[in-house]
Amino acid sequence: MADYSNLEKVRLEKIAKLKELGIDPYPRRVDKTHSVQEVIDLFLADEGASEEIEIQAVLVGRIRSVRPMGKVTFAHIEDGTGRIQLFFRANDIGEEQLAFFKDHFDLGDFIQASGKVFRTRTGELSLWVSEFKMAAKAITPLPAAKDQEVDGEIVSHATLTDPETRYRQRYADLAVNPDVREVFRLRTKTIRAIQHFMDSKGFLEVETPILQPIYGGAAAQPFTTHHNQLKQELFLRISFELYLKRLLVGGFDKIYEIGRDFRNEGVSFKHNPEFTQMEFYWAYADYWAVMDLTEEMLAFVVQEVLGSKTFVYKDHEINLDKPWQRVELRQGILEKTGIDINDHKTGAELAKAMKSLAMEFNPKASRGKLIDDLLGQYLEPTFIQPTFVYDYPREISPLAKTTPDDPNTVERFEGFIGGMELCNAFSEINDPIDQEERFLEMGRSYSSVEDEHHPLDEDYLRAMRYGMPPNGGFGMGVDRLVMLLANQQTIREVLLFPHLRDS
RNA sequence: GGCCCGCUAGCUCAAUUGGCAGAGCAAUUGACUCUUAAUCAAUAGGUUGUAGGUUCGAUUCCUAUGCGGGUCACCA
DSSP: OOOOOHHHHHHHHHHHHHHHTTOOSSOSOOOOOOOHHHHHHHHHHHTTSSSOOOOEEEEEEEEEEEEEETTEEEEEEEETTEEEEEEEEHHHHOHHHHHHHHHHOOTTOEEEEEEEEEEOTTOOEEEEEEEEEEEEOOSSOOSOOEEEEETTEEEEESOOOOHHHHHHTHHHHHHHOHHHHHHHHHHHHHHHHHHHHHHHTTOEEOOOOSEESSOOSSSOOOOEEEETTTTEEEEEOSOSHHHHHHHHHTTOOEEEEEEEEEOOSOOBTTBOSEEEEEEEEEETOOHHHHHHHHHHHHHHHHHHHHSSSEEEETTEEEEOOSSOEEEEHHHHHHHHHSOOGGGOOSHHHHHHHHTTSSOOOOTTSOHHHHHHHHIIIIIGGGOOSOEEEEEEEGGGOTTBOEETTEEEEEEEEEEEETTEEEEEEEEEOOOHHHHHHHHHHHHHHHHHTOSOOOOOOHHHHHHHHTOOOOEEEEEEEHHHHHHHHHTOSSGGGGSSSOOOOOO
16 A cells, blocks of 8 residues: 555545546546647648638647636646647536536546637637546646746746656656656657668668677676576676677678667766667778768768757757867877877886876776776867777777787777767777687786676687678767757766666 | 765745744635636645764754765776
């Protein structure tokens, strides 16, 4: 039995009264003829015509405001398409029915109302109610006191703002905060736009296993699980990479996947334990081609979703026009810190050079890790406008091909927008022997410093031995892209149900 | 995991030096036939996140703890 508040007890009594009257507070069916938006469109299209047609409609929606005025009552209802005013008058429905409405209907209830569409004396488009019935009774009041509509904008008063309640009870948040609903519409549009673009370029969308016996493709701690009947330990994937590249071996030249990755790591404004990733693999392309495609894709997505090549994030106007700024990692670090990473071939040497910098770091970290620290500290926050950083250290990129002139540097780039890493791509290793060595290198380096180890995926190497076309691969955090497009500063605002501790 | 901030009525927020825990909206009752944060009058609503401690007295001070937020660490 739930612990009901006083407000809820009042509503439970109303439910009991309805039942006494033989009225089902939760009827199985409603007789809706139009959505709110349909009725508005119909009325506006007809309005001003020489012969106006009376529009009769049965609407169903949630009551968002009620203004009883004696023998007349106004209310606003809202469905998924919009909001419209209801007009009840004792002359039409009788005083008993009007009293019945006032006594048994509350904010948050769903109501079915029949009547004709008209404009009130103040000009508001409304439904002149001739009949109504309960469509679904609410027990808990919505956590917003009242809404008003001003020039088409819905202004909420004393709205729900507490982040904890908003995330834990997202249904209530969505019900009362239309701008939150808008963010999630934008999210879906973003994913659709990515799909449209990739499809138009001839890429095939595929699905690969989420439950994996061996995880890989990224450096992250996995979630583990277990298959009871098979008595098999399984991991939730941390990336799609190794499965998608198996498909290159199988003869799919252009493939992509949009789906959920799971990483057992800290939670922050840009990290959620489960997040949406988009990866593509493109046979016969290298990282330069991937870079070009990335520019084209993001320009398309932004245009499709926002109708513009530019958008505002925080206080910045971000411009997605091609080409993006391109910064070689070594050059970028040299300019910002005066350190030429090529002059320091080991982690210890680089750490020594970094002592003059005002930043904290682990002096025992590997050279690659230190370079990544420098990137994160000195470059990443400055890349507000779209920027590619390219040519990364070999040791933090075990799946990327080396550059032709330096075995310690790989053909890899990351894309940054709004001071945040958005995507990561490289010319993928397709030499199975090289790949095996690189896996083994990682095994060594990881057992010494970091606590992560990556099981060697022998089946992946076997696949590669059958012959893998040269290819470029790409991964992008979709949540982060949505953060940018929706101008949201935390990933929780673009996840319907962000991860929270048990309450 | 470290540090900082927050947690008071259904929602948004007050509460002086430690001195009777308040307001607006929502709710209840009444008035009101074109309102729109309707208005007006009245009523009710609280284990101040939880558990301890100091004190004559704790929303306030102290300790522990839960949850949330920020930040740092972690996150090729």
